[in-house]
Amino acid sequence: MSGSFLPKPFAHPYEIDPKFSKSAVYFSCEFAIDQIFKIYSGGLGFLAGSHMRSAAAMRQNLCGIGMLWTYGYYDQARGEEREMAVQFRKKQYAFLQDTGIKFQVPVHGHPVWVKAMFLPGDVFGTVPMFFLTTDIDENDGLSRAITHRLYDNDPLRRIAQYIVLGSGGARLLEELGVDPEVWHLNEAHGLSAAFRVYEKHRSSDEVKKRFVFTTHTPEEAGNEKHDFKLLHDFSFFGSVPMDEVRKVTGIEGEVFNHSLAALRMSHISNAVSKLHGDVSRKMWESFPGICPITHVTNAQNAKFWKDRGIEGSRVEGDINTLASRKRELKSRLFQTVANQTGKLFNPDVLTIVWARRFAGYKRPDLITRDIRMFRSLVNNNDKPVQIIWAGKPFPFDFGAIETFNHLVQTTKDFPNVAVLVGYELELSRQLKYGADIWLNNPIVTREASGTSGMTAAMNGAINLSTYDGWVCEFSKDGHNSFIIPPADLSLTPEARDRHDLLGFYEAMEQKVLPLYYGDPEGWWKLVLNSMNEVVPFFDSDRMVTEYYEKIYA
Numbered sequence: 001m002s003g004s005f006l007p008k009p010f011a012h013p014y015e016i017d018p019k020f021s022k023s024a025v026y027f028s029c030e031f032a033i034d035q036i037f038k039i040y041s042g043g044l045g046f047l048a049g050s051h052m053r054s055a056a057a058m059r060q061n062l063c064g065i066g067m068l069w070t071y072g073y074y075d076q077a078r079g080e081e082r083e084m085a086v087q088f089r090k091k092q093y094a095f096l097q098d099t100g101i102k103f104q105v106p107v108h109g110h111p112v113w114v115k116a117m118f119l120p121g122d123v124f125g126t127v128p129m130f131f132l133t134t135d136i137d138e139n140d141g142l143s144r145a146i147t148h149r150l151y152d153n154d155p156l157r158r159i160a161q162y163i164v165l166g167s168g169g170a171r172l173l174e175e176l177g178v179d180p181e182v183w184h185l186n187e188a189h190g191l192s193a194a195f196r197v198y199e200k201h202r203s204s205d206e207v208k209k210r211f212v213f214t215t216h217t218p219e220e221a222g223n224e225k226h227d228f229k230l231l232h233d234f235s236f237f238g239s240v241p242m243d244e245v246r247k248v249t250g251i252e253g254e255v256f257n258h259s260l261a262a263l264r265m266s267h268i269s270n271a272v273s274k275l276h277g278d279v280s281r282k283m284w285e286s287f288p289g290i291c292p293i294t295h296v297t298n299a300q301n302a303k304f305w306k307d308r309g310i311e312g313s314r315v316e317g318d319i320n321t322l323a324s325r326k327r328e329l330k331s332r333l334f335q336t337v338a339n340q341t342g343k344l345f346n347p348d349v350l351t352i353v354w355a356r357r358f359a360g361y362k363r364p365d366l367i368t369r370d371i372r373m374f375r376s377l378v379n380n381n382d383k384p385v386q387i388i389w390a391g392k393p394f395p396f397d398f399g400a401i402e403t404f405n406h407l408v409q410t411t412k413d414f415p416n417v418a419v420l421v422g423y424e425l426e427l428s429r430q431l432k433y434g435a436d437i438w439l440n441n442p443i444v445t446r447e448a449s450g451t452s453g454m455t456a457a458m459n460g461a462i463n464l465s466t467y468d469g470w471v472c473e474f475s476k477d478g479h480n481s482f483i484i485p486p487a488d489l490s491l492t493p494e495a496r497d498r499h500d501l502l503g504f505y506e507a508m509e510q511k512v513l514p515l516y517y518g519d520p521e522g523w524w525k526l527v528l529n530s531m532n533e534v535v536p537f538f539d540s541d542r543m544v545t546e547y548y549e550k551i552y553a
Contacts, residue, residue: 062127
């Protein structure tokens, strides 16, 4: 017997480790598990996918509940003038199994059929996972469309999605005949599950006993708010009357803050880096009745992300093999660059990569804002540089798309600068394998954790970063990374951006380029320091262990 809390056809395919025997379910809107399974948008999904892999590797008694998005997030393509184009294409996944489980959840008082599909753990090396869809024949067109697109731009459909994930996930557990000891909300998207549990027990203590909450962002947009009455009319709270919802959540007034409600309906919450823990406690300190906020620093699954050749060289401490494998991986990445852009990159040239979700606070275009300095950097023949950008803006964030297209225009005449489309797991992996410098320049304290630099470091790329998120727990400037010194907090946003831009160019001119071209042995020692020090702490095996020890306990 495996000790799995799930019934036989869906049970864990391994013997549960007694250390991790407590039953837990993990709710997330997105999971990046494999390139072919396109139900994720970015960092939150990458993190959740790593969590599912490591939980399986550590033999934990945990399962995942997510959504089966018919069209995924979106397919990122190019228009006629090489600008970014958004495409929505239906996806099909033959590896998912029909559980035979269907049930109804109320959305705006209307019963919507939800079907549960199952992903066995042995397909991608994860814990057992369930994915919910409303895109089935039993539903009308409006109901079918609920699970069409991840982060739909229609705010009403978004509410319906959160009801299906949370309330639908709770209903699925009832259908399976299980009531896990821990209900883990990865962000507040699945919060309606807490109201489903409250409906059953009519006790705040019973809800709090079960629920834990991971808050991922200090960003206003990431902490969603809706009109209280609108949520009530949408059946977000199930059959719980509004005055009782107010009592349970302590939320007065017309605006319902999902994160605040999650903090009051859970017995513990965690931020996703040490710095983010400080920022989160400060952010919520004036709100009474919230649960304690600790932190579990995000991490990524090293086994999934590491290139074997690079890892072998690290274990041996063999700089020559490491350099030669890195050159080979750069050449492979540059085939993708050539295929997409017609530009031929050189594997012997220092290559900088900026690749993550396009969002304003991440400042994708920062280093181009002084065009004279940018030109001087990319036209330097003595110490040449190549730069690659990639990332998916939200498909209806026209400001971010404009930034993306501005970069395409700004760089089109430089043969050594490229902007790539299709930033998903596979391209992300290629970029990390092929980068020499992984550039990360968010506005400080706005990046809760950021994880792309971890997997870049595992593959021999050096982080050049502002001092934010996970970097504060890893970086030693000049030893395993390069840090842009923090700006004075009293500066205006314009002056702060200028400070960080100058910090980047100063680091390039005084540290990065002299080391890469002038002291190759010193460069590879730095690379080895980075690779040796990013694991084990930033491997998600540590993270999932910490969740059991600090959050689920």
